[in-house]
Amino acid sequence: MTGVDPLLPGDPERLGPYELAGRLGEGGQSIVYLGRREDGAEAAIKLLRARLSRNPEWRSRFERELAVIGRVAGFCTAQVLDADFSGDAPYVVSEYVPGPSLSAQVGAHGPRTGTDLDRLAIGTVTALAAIHRAGILHRDFKPSNVLMGPDGPRVIDFGIARVLGSSSSSKGSGIMGTPSYMAPEQIADGDLGAGVDMFAWAATMVFAATGRHPFGNDNISAVFHRILHYEPDMSALPDTLRGVVAACLAKDAARRPEAQQVLLDLLGGAAPAAPAAPYGARDDRALSTGAQFAAPPHVPPHPSPPARPRASADPPSPPAPPLGGAHPPPPGAEDGTHPAGSTDTVPPVRPRRRLRIAALALPVVLLAGGGAAWAVVAAASGGEDPPASTDAAAPPAGAAAGVRSAEHAVETVLSFDHASYERNVTAAHGVSTERYGADYDRQLAARDYRAELESKDGSVTTDIAGSAVVSATPDSVTVLTYVERTVRASGAEPNELRDPMRATVIRRGDRWLLDTLYTLRAGSPRARTDGARWPGARARDVLSVVARHPSIAAGTIVGAGLRPGGSGDEITALVALGECTSACDDADPIGVHQVRVGKAGDGWRVIGARKL
Missing domain, CATH: 3.30.200.20 (Phosphorylase Kinase; domain 1)
Incomplete structure (x- = not known):
């Protein structure tokens, strides 16, 4: 603005x-x-x-x-x-906010990181908590409706859009909102509540951290398909934020936490303790704390706005209905769509138990093969990049243990048999962090995967066809791995599945545990490695040579890594390649290529390439 x-x-x-x-x-x-x-x-x-x-x-x-x-x-x-x-x-x-929108700021200066991202997340969810407490649903929360003022982020365009809306808040009706930031229930014409705003908030945080629309911004049908069926890559988000963002992106609105709960989770110990209050009682302490944390250093928090002046023609305001009370539906917009800046009233916020927010690094069970077989698709993210340090062309020797652990963990969490289901799940917990394990259990239970396996005498066998290091630190290794699965069911031919996946393992004592797992599609963004301890300049030189090879340049790189070990004069790269050159989406084919690179004087050259 x-x-x-x-x-x-x-x-x-x-x-x-x-x-x-x-x-x-x-x-x-x-x-x-x-x-x-x-x-x-x-x-x-x-x-x-x-x-x-x-x-x-x-x-x-x-x-x-x-x-x-x-x-x-x-x-x-x-x-x-x-x-x-x-x-x-x-x-x-x-109020006039003298600052650019979040979308303009990210476009001009790049993604938000560190404390800037933390302040943005806290400030915007504070705003949504205040809006929802008033019984209002924004319904068009997006980067352009967040202004980056000198005293911190401000959420706008929740004030008059009810006037312009084309349906009541309780039910969707057509396209109401900005497609890239719409929740699944808006697309499916389902019941609308505060979860709509929380989904859009989470998508906006992914945009802020990556500079990319999390579900793309191409044709509407492709965007809607991704919103309904896929998870965005959240590897750019720090651990402190990734869990709540992932929870808010749940496809089921009932599983998304409320704005006040997210605010309390983000504030952690900084939130003032409050005694139990009767339901409906007003307590501004969490909101005040959120506003203080959202303000940049040495800048006072948002001042209270002046009292609303009464214009000479302003009629007396009718008594406000109770929170969640009936409100008249807005008139239809002439163009039949919901305009930017849309709001609506929402049901009252009801007490709910405190949720343990965790990153949704979990397997999603999908029916495949006409209902006779299944594919297990992981959906999650990587971690925050560490500070820059040493440089070498090949991954550090210590990363090899992380790669082996990642391969074993992926094979374990994606393998099932109807006759040994309990042992399979126990083994998966043994190679995973608590965060991954909790969501793994929840997703399996939500889809009743065990019943599906048992009804078909089914099994899934998983093997790793190849792996390479994407980034590494002493305590974290992100791995590109090519996963082959054989899905069997009684009365059906085996179904062979091959997918590139990105896994992150973290060190816990003398063990490496799986923390996140993400299935790559042609429209997936690449993992951020800038600022990582490895790869450094020399490894990037090798990857640059790989990218220029005709077999790789013919597509779009979705993921790339280098194998640890080797002779020093030869390095093998693994590349997940979208078979598309621009505007790739998840419907485009994706393949995995192996490229061997050898020393050539002071540089490198490709000495062999093949598609796996």
């Missing part, structure tokens, strides 16, 4: 007490201006299109919605300050 364009012919020079200084943005339903009062105070003024203001019923509903909007506390949000809908040019006045 930092860019202010000049007014255009036909723009008003003044709206109420505000002189218009320029344009901040424009959409299908409104134009947003920068306004200044005589005392110099600035505000963002959203002037609604005339076509939306001619309906008397619309105006009446708008009045009632503003009464609800006014209950949102000013924690990390741009509050609605004023409104006038009595004349021919109805408008709404909000």
Whole structure:
């Protein structure tokens, strides 16, 4: 919102007490201006299109919605300050946040990392907690609706979109929101609740950490397919954030934690202890703490916004209904879609037990082969990159133990037999971290995988056809591995499955345990290795030579690593390659290539390449 364009012919020079200084943005339903009062105070003024203001019923509903909007506390949000809908040019006045949107900031300066990412996560979920407590559903939370103000992130466009919506909050109806950040239930026309915003929040955090839309941004049908059936790569997220983000991306809205719970988990011990309070009692301490943590160092937290001024034409506000009470449905938008900045009311937040948030590094059981066989697809992420250190072309010798452990762990967690299911699960826990193990159990139980195996006398045998190191530290190794599985069921031919996967193992004492596992698709982003201890400059030189080989340059690299060991004059690379050159998506084929690279003077050259 930092860019202010000049007014255009036909723009008003003044709206109420505000002189218009320029344009901040424009959409299908409104134009947003920068306004200044005589005392110099600035505000963002959203002037609604005339076509939306001619309906008397619309105006009446708008009045009632503003009464609800006014209950949102000013924690990390741009509050609605004023409104006038009595004349021919109805408008709404909000706080002006002098900062770029998150999408613009990431586009100009790259992904957010470290404390910047932590502050962003805490600030935005604080805003959602405040919005949800007021009984409002944002329903279009996305990077462009987060402004990076000088005092921290502010969530915008939750104030008037109910007026512009095309259905009630309780049920989806068509496309309502921005496709790349819509929750599965929005796509499937299901019941809508606060989980919609939590899914969008998590997707926005993945964007902030990677600079990429987590489910792509190509054609809508492809984006919706990924949202419904795949998990994004969360390897760029730090451990402190990855678990809550993964939990909020659950396909089942009932499994997503609430905003207040996520805020408390992110704050950890920093959240003030609060005595038990009656349900519905207001306690701002967690929100206040969240706002303080969201502010940059040496910057005071968001000040409380000024009291909402009462415009001369502003009618008395009706009494606010109880949280979760019935609200009139909004009128339909003329174009039949839900506009940017959409909000709606949500059911009351009910007490729930504290969830143990863990990264969703878990196997997802999918029916395959016409119901006669199954594929186990892992979905999760890698860890945070360590500081830079030593440099070598080949992976460090210590990484070899991590690779062997990763191979064994992947074979273990993806192998099942109906006659030894309990032993299979016990073995999987023996090679996994507690975090992976807990979600592994939950996913198997949710899909009743044991019953599927037993009903078909089924089994899954897993072998590793090849592995290579993607990145390594003394306590963490990320491995690209080519997994071959044979799925058998009574009365059916064996089904052979081959998938590249990315696994991360971490050191626990003298053991390496599987912490995350991610199945690669042609549309998957590559793992971030910048800042890792390995690969360094020399290893990157080798990988660069591999990337330029015609067999590799003909596609899009999704994952690449180098095998540990070797003679020193020869290194073998493993490459997961999307068989597409641009705009790859998960429907495109993906293959695994083995490339041998040898010394050539001071450099390297490819001496052999084949597709596995």
